[in-house]
Amino acid sequence: MSYSNKVKDFYRHQLSEIQNAGIYKEERFIHSSQAADIEVEFPSGASVRKVINMCSNNYLGLSSHPEVLKAAHEGLEKRGYGMSSVRFICGTQDIHRELENRVTEFLGTEDTILFPSCMDANAGVFEAILTSEDIMISDRLVHASIIDGMRLCSAQHDTFKHSNMEHLEEKLQLHADKRIKLVITDGVFSMDGDLAKLDEMVQLCEKYDAMILVDDSHSSGFIGRTGRGTHEYFNAIGKIDIITTTFGKALGGASGGCVSGRKEIVQMCRQRARPYLFSNTISPVIIAGVLKVFDILSSSTERRDKLEINAAWWRKGLTEAGFIIKEGNSPIIPVMLFNAKLSQDFSKDLYNEGIYAIGFFFPVVPNGQARIRTQISAGHETHHLEKALNAFIKVGKKYEILGLTKEQITAKYGM
Amino acid sequence: MYTAFKDHLANQLKEIEEAGLFKNERVIISPQGAEIELDTGRKVLNFCSNNYLGLSNNPDLIEAAKRALDDHGYGMSSVRFICGTTDLHKKLEKKIAGFFNTEDTILYAACFDANGGVFEPLLTSEDAIISDALNHASIIDGVRLCKAQRYRYENADMEDLETQLQLAQEQKFRLIVTDGVFSMDGNVAPLKKIVELANLYNAMVMVDESHSAGVVGETGRGVTELYDIMGQVEIITGTLGKAFGGAIGGFTTGRKEIIEFLRQRSRPYLFSNSIPPLVAAAGIKLVDMMTKTNTLQDKLHRNSEYFISRMTSLGFDIKPTKSAICAVMLYDARLSQEFAAKLLDEGIYVIGFYYPVVPKGQARIRVQLSAAHETEHLDKAIGAFGKIGKELGILKK
Numbered sequence: 036m037s038y039s040n041k042v043k044d045f046y047r048h049q050l051s052e053i054q055n056a057g058i059y060k061e062e063r064f065i066h067s068s069q070a071a072d073i074e075v076e077f078p079s080g081a082s083v084r085k086v087i088n089m090c091s092n093n094y095l096g097l098s099s100h101p102e103v104l105k106a107a108h109e110g111l112e113k114r115g116y117g118m119s120s121v122r123f124i125c126g127t128q129d130i131h132r133e134l135e136n137r138v139t140e141f142l143g144t145e146d147t148i149l150f151p152s153c154m155d156a157n158a159g160v161f162e163a164i165l166t167s168e169d170i171m172i173s174d175r176l177v178h179a180s181i182i183d184g185m186r187l188c189s190a191q192h193d194t195f196k197h198s199n200m201e202h203l204e205e206k207l208q209l210h211a212d213k214r215i216k217l218v219i220t221d222g223v224f225s226m227d228g229d230l231a232k233l234d235e236m237v238q239l240c241e242k243y244d245a246m247i248l249v250d251d252s253h254s255s256g257f258i259g260r261t262g263r264g265t266h267e268y269f270n271a272i273g274k275i276d277i278i279t280t281t282f283g284k285a286l287g288g289a290s291g292g293c294v295s296g297r298k299e300i301v302q303m304c305r306q307r308a309r310p311y312l313f314s315n316t317i318s319p320v321i322i323a324g325v326l327k328v329f330d331i332l333s334s335s336t337e338r339r340d341k342l343e344i345n346a347a348w349w350r351k352g353l354t355e356a357g358f359i360i361k362e363g364n365s366p367i368i369p370v371m372l373f374n375a376k377l378s379q380d381f382s383k384d385l386y387n388e389g390i391y392a393i394g395f396f397f398p399v400v401p402n403g404q405a406r407i408r409t410q411i412s413a414g415h416e417t418h419h420l421e422k423a424l425n426a427f428i429k430v431g432k433k434y435e436i437l438g439l440t441k442e443q444i445t446a447k448y449g450m
Numbered sequence: 451m452y453t454a455f456k457d458h459l460a461n462q463l464k465e466i467e468e469a470g471l472f473k474n475e476r477v478i479i480s481p482q483g484a485e486i487e488l489d490t491g492r493k494v495l496n497f498c499s500n501n502y503l504g505l506s507n508n509p510d511l512i513e514a515a516k517r518a519l520d521d522h523g524y525g526m527s528s529v530r531f532i533c534g535t536t537d538l539h540k541k542l543e544k545k546i547a548g549f550f551n552t553e554d555t556i557l558y559a560a561c562f563d564a565n566g567g568v569f570e571p572l573l574t575s576e577d578a579i580i581s582d583a584l585n586h587a588s589i590i591d592g593v594r595l596c597k598a599q600r601y602r603y604e605n606a607d608m609e610d611l612e613t614q615l616q617l618a619q620e621q622k623f624r625l626i627v628t629d630g631v632f633s634m635d636g637n638v639a640p641l642k643k644i645v646e647l648a649n650l651y652n653a654m655v656m657v658d659e660s661h662s663a664g665v666v667g668e669t670g671r672g673v674t675e676l677y678d679i680m681g682q683v684e685i686i687t688g689t690l691g692k693a694f695g696g697a698i699g700g701f702t703t704g705r706k707e708i709i710e711f712l713r714q715r716s717r718p719y720l721f722s723n724s725i726p727p728l729v730a731a732a733g734i735k736l737v738d739m740m741t742k743t744n745t746l747q748d749k750l751h752r753n754s755e756y757f758i759s760r761m762t763s764l765g766f767d768i769k770p771t772k773s774a775i776c777a778v779m780l781y782d783a784r785l786s787q788e789f790a791a792k793l794l795d796e797g798i799y800v801i802g803f804y805y806p807v808v809p810k811g812q813a814r815i816r817v818q819l820s821a822a823h824e825t826e827h828l829d830k831a832i833g834a835f836g837k838i839g840k841e842l843g844i845l846k847k
Contacts, residue, residue: 037652038684038705042623046572046707053714060714062535068523068727069533076537092527099523107519107728115481115507116515116732117696119500124801125482126499127475129489151698152559154722158566158591164459179721183566187594215455246452276452283723288525290559290698290723297452299459306466306473313587314562315691318698319481320515320728324524393532 057376058396068099069288071414075391087419089392089409092284094257094366095338096414102331103287103324110323118316122149123305126316134322137329138295142255142263142280143272146301151314153252153281153292154180159308160248160279160294161188161217169215172206174198174231176224178250185219187309197224200235207243216245217277222265223253226400226408228367230258233269248277252292253367256285257339257413262332268364276300282321287328291317342366342413345420349411352424357437359444366411369395370427371404373441374448378405381430388426403450470783476799482506482696484822486799494799495827497817500692502665502774503746504822510739511695511732518731526724530557531713534724542730545737546688546703550659550671551680554709556716557725561660561689561700562588563718568656568687568702569596569625571715578621580614582606582628582639586658589627598625605632608643615651624653625685630662630673634808634816636775638666642677656685656704664693665774670740670747676772684708695732699725750774750821753828757819760832765845769814776817778835780844786813789838796834 053059063077073088097103110130120126131149138147150156157180161171169190173181176197185192193210195203203218210216218240220231233249240247251264259267266275277296282289294304304311331338346366353360359371372378378394385392385407396405411420431437436444466472480487483506486496505511518538528534543555558564565588569579575597581589584605593600601618603610611626618624626648628639641657648655659672667675670693674680685708690699702712712719740747754774761778762768769777780786786802793800793815804813817831839845 037624037648037654039652042654043705043707045623046711050707050710050714060531060720062531062540062713063533064540065522065526065533065536068521069526069528070523073533088533090528091533093525094527098525098527103524104519107524108516111512111515113481115483116511117501117506117691117698118478118482119502119506119692119696120482120498123473123475124498125476125478125486125496125799127477129477129479132477151562152722154559154718155562179717183595183717187591215458244454246455281723283525284527288527288723289726289728290525297456299456299463302463303459305475306463306471309587309591310562312473314560315689315696315698318696318729320697321726391533 057379069093070099071412071416071419073391077386086386086389086391087423089390089423091410091412093288093412093414094285094342094410096412097285097328097331098288103327106327107320107324110320114319114323116320117318120316121312121314122316123312128319130319130322130326131316134326137326138293141329142278142295144278144295145298147293147295148301148304148311149317150292150294150310151317152283152290153250153279155310155314156279156292156294157181157184157250158187159184159310160277160304161185161190162309163304163307164300165190165215165217167191168213169217170210170213171217171219172203172210173219174221177219177221178225181219181250198229198232200232200239203236204239207239207245211243216243218245218247220249221253222249222251223258223365223367225253225367226395227361227369228363228365229361230265230268230364233265233271237271237274246276248279249275250279252281252284253365255280256332257342258365261336262339282325287324289321289324291321291325338413342411345413345415346411349409349420353427356424356428356431358427358431359441368409368411369406370409371406371441373403373405373445373450375405377434377448378407381407381434384430384433385426388429390423390426470787484820484824484827494794494797495831497798497800497831499818499820501696501820501822502693502750502818504820505693505736506696511735514735515728515732518728522727525726528724529720529722530724531720536727536730538727538730538734539724542733545734546701549737549740550674550686550703552686552703553706555701555703556709556712556719558700558702558718559722559725560691560698561658561687563722564687564700564702565589565592565658566595567592567716567718568685568712569593569598570717571712572708573598573623573625575599576621577623577625578618580611580618580624580626580653584632585627585629586633586660589658606637606640608640608647611644612647615647615653619651624651625656626653627656630657630659631666631773631775633661633775634803635769635777636771636773637769638662638673638676638772641673642679645679645682654684656687657683659686659688660692661773661775663688664740664747665750666772669744690729690733694736697729697732699729699733746821750819753821753823754819757817757828757832761835764832764836764839766835766839774819776819778815778817780813780815781811783813785842786815789842790815792838793834796837798831798834
């Protein structure tokens, strides 16, 4: 075109609307490895400064762990850089199979299939196994990738109110006549940090003859006594039909995801899941790193234990300081500010204090529920957490919100 | 409830197997290359990878990846806009834009995700997508996720495209979408003509250069270089997972506002991990290498011409191709499987494709040439094809 001024102006106009609404996403450039201490250039062109990262999914501090790096180096040497193929043509190495087996063993499932990302795992799993005779019943707060996967599937779809078991039961009764019923939930919800009530959900699924899928992306590696995930936490190992998860967060953070669960379901994905059949295999270097991550996790629970202690300390510290935080049992700890602009200002002031944490607001969270989402890591030492807490308190005092209720904060700053 | 579902799936799996369509994976225990080693202990020549430039195990890329491991660690554990953007990501985005002569670039976990996330943010139900019938599955899925009106034209059929453009005139914006090289046939989209029609009917153009970047055009800049129309298409998508090192990662490159808008709204970008720094670093190295010398592209072009001309003179029925994909037509699904199995016995690793990957009655062996192939590799493969072709009665004895 015909990239006419009409088209250009249309997108320019939309971009300026995003900017005017104050919801333009600006990227900060990191010049170091991912870790508790990072070196950041922000805004673009500014000199690089050292800050403490309080918002990564590097829950176990393994994203730049020396043993993982060493394994990746060796992976490059032994198995090369890329495979330049999908899995079923010439993209399967012995280490891909090895990782699938390791995941199966770790999660206590029957079989596992790797995907380039958990986004792709979620995008591909539903269409591969369900048809229009079936029903997907999902929690209203599940991740965007599950929503896209359901949009690509011809099965019928219904939702239940977030973690509301009575509502789920109603929906299971309502859809009793469908051939296959699949209940779908995140294990840990990424914006609030709360855990799905898997124990009750499993019971309901048994009662109403439904299957269950759990996305454990924000739990694999650290939730549960030995870090297996939410199914371990709720004593439901072996009772979850499908677990999807990622290697892109706690498990090294590079890339890759998987579907793990019943043997036939995994087999069906291998034959039918479109992102598996039509996208590249995970590169050997990444596989080598993830294999090392599982070695580390299997040898000791030290890192997830430290994460639990860190998260408890952080929750207590914020609460005692007078912040409103969302209750939960995960290392995702949202500091509630309610007002979108306040969340952005707060984040900027924290950055000036050397603390990197992002403010989230509508549409990522509901209107009037703006927050700073903090994510704790086993990579954090006490001095990191103390410095971060002091900064939160200092900025909290500046905005005079410490000890205030939600009503008082919104009265001051608006919703 | 799994019991009932288990039976249901087991039946479906059995049907797939009985139809001879079950995909079994061969296990490789060496790096990717012209010669690979299988877990059976056999060494075979690989003629079915997308390793077009032979860079999947390139020492310079590996060196760049290692350096990034040391400087920037293993993973970012974040999406781009939270804390998953490094200086390397920004640098690679600029390099790719420079390579394709575009305005800006956005990286994705894969080109599958680039294609999955490009349409929905840009187009609404008031707009039209006009798509080639043989476009890649990831484009189809991206279109399925978008509310725009859909029009489809027969593969590379410019009369049909014109008809569809006429039908789409009532929509506000129009986007023509095509693969640069069609992966199953190897033919190149008639992009020059597409751009002409786009100008005539006021449409934008998007081309997926996954199988053409690094391969097509004198310096490997893809189909826009081949037709001398660099900078004239609005959107190019491509992958780092084939010719460009073959690890992971994809991109959308094109008009500034479009890329900027995708950064704000494209779901696979906002909700999936940033590519690891080592992949970004190897990508930067790769663009530098490709800008400096043409050796690999030249060798790939020579290899492709050599292989295709020899195979044609042997009497094989080859789909017209201008890429490194050479479809050896066998038509019958069972024959394609038997042929591939016998080739493996001869030490040649290829795959036979049949319905539904290609149309019914269009089964074939897809050979993919690489700059990693030496003449002796090509001769061995040609020899094996000839031998089995005669054995199976396809070629005259």
